[in-house]
Amino acid sequence: MTESSSSPQPRRSDTTRNAILAAARERFAADGYERATIRAIAKDARIDPSMVMRYYGNKEGLFAAAVSVDLELPDLTALPRQDAGPALVTHFLRMWEDNDVLTALLRVGATNEAGAERMQGIFRDQVLPVTRAVCPDPEQVPTRAALVATQLLGLALTRYVLRLPAAVALHPREVVAWLGPAVQRYLTAPSP
Amino acid sequence: MTESSSSPQPRRSDTTRNAILAAARERFAADGYERATIRAIAKDARIDPSMVMRYYGNKEGLFAAAVSVDLELPDLTALPRQDAGPALVTHFLRMWEDNDVLTALLRVGATNEAGAERMQGIFRDQVLPVTRAVCPDPEQVPTRAALVATQLLGLALTRYVLRLPAAVALHPREVVAWLGPAVQRYLTAPSP
DNA sequence: AGTGTAGGCCAACACGTGTTGACCCTTGCG
DNA sequence: CGCAAGGGTCAACACGTGTTGGCCTACACT
Secondary structure, rough: OOOOOOOOOOOHHHHHHHHHHHHHHHHHHHHHHHHHOOOHHHHHOOOOHHHHHHHHHHHHHHHHHHOOOOOOOHHHHHHHHHHHHHHHHHHHHHHHHHHHHHHHHHHHHHHHHHHHHHHHHHHHHHHHHHHHHOOOHHHHHHHHHHHHHHHHHHHHHHHHOOOOHHHHOOOOHHHHHHHHHHHHHHHHHOOO | OOOOOOOOOOOOOOOHHHHHHHHHHHHHHHHHHHHOOOHHHHOOOOOOHHHHHHHHHOHHHHHHHHHOOOOOOOOOHHHHHHHHHHHHHHHHHHHHHHHHHHHHHHHHHHHHHHHHHHHHHHHHHHHHHHHHOOOOOOHHHHHHHHHHHHHHHHHHHHHOOOOOOHHHOOHHHHHHHHHHHHHHHHHHOOOO
């Protein structure tokens, strides 16, 4: 029970709110924005659809509340520079494996303009800074970060969204062993 | 009753059919499956929505007819083995730049189960064989093809769907220079 | 010419959606 | 106890969707 951190008193309805958010995350991740209906989410949360509106205003508000992403990216300056790539891949893999939100965001980002913008924001606010810490030439930071995103989001897409069998079958160890060096190269290798 | 199916006479309605398909491709690419409405497609084609049903049965049939993908992958055995990666990247880049269908398919694949299955089919029927021609160990073919897909689809996702500014800004030459070696490594480098 | 058939439009149906407002029930406090 | 306030439900609205069937029109063939 958290009471003094930001919201003064725990409301009696918090469990319902959380149930709604959990159900919303699941359905957005599974179905995307349009096909995840408020009625279905409410049903999952064992609640009336109108409660969703009461608490979150409208569908967009629900999505905004349900999908807030903190990649918790590690501080890459803390380890040897040539380990950054594998470390990033490892972190992403674990993050995606047990986090509906990321799949939801990717699915929605692929169809919904607002979703795409949100992903751009995450890239700008979370990926770029971390890249900046590792990459020598500041001018190359956006390019290199974009290349990294290319590879990591491609992994997420094929493995968690499209579910290409061959991509799903990869053992996490294999993924790190293969993608780690590739990402490392995007981060620190001299421009070709 | 009518003519044979192999090379029938050009029907009077072919221009309409093509207009519908073109409009469908555009809208599916721009909006994804659910938000691309038959009414909107019909309007673009300057036609009544019911014509779409007459010619393609239902929305799913329209999608199936509109999105038929031939990647026209080059024969990688025709060039030096170490050029396969850059050649693949170059080909994909050109393919995506002027082909709505691919973006449409990716968008739909991200939300729609049927779309995802279609992408799996393309991977199986078109990407796997080409990889097989280049990759020495047959047992590794699925893995390596999946890795390639990871990188190439990641590029398409960030550049054409999410439109991350830094990914859009990359000059095609840069893309090839950076991704070419990465793809090459996935194809032919010894397993790590 | 006449006529059958394919091309095309219109209006409507059934349904599912997001959203709303009126109405209960429980809780906590005076 | 009484009673306000918030948590929760019900039924309905307005709208957009995929889809259907009836009707009109213009061409092609005999």
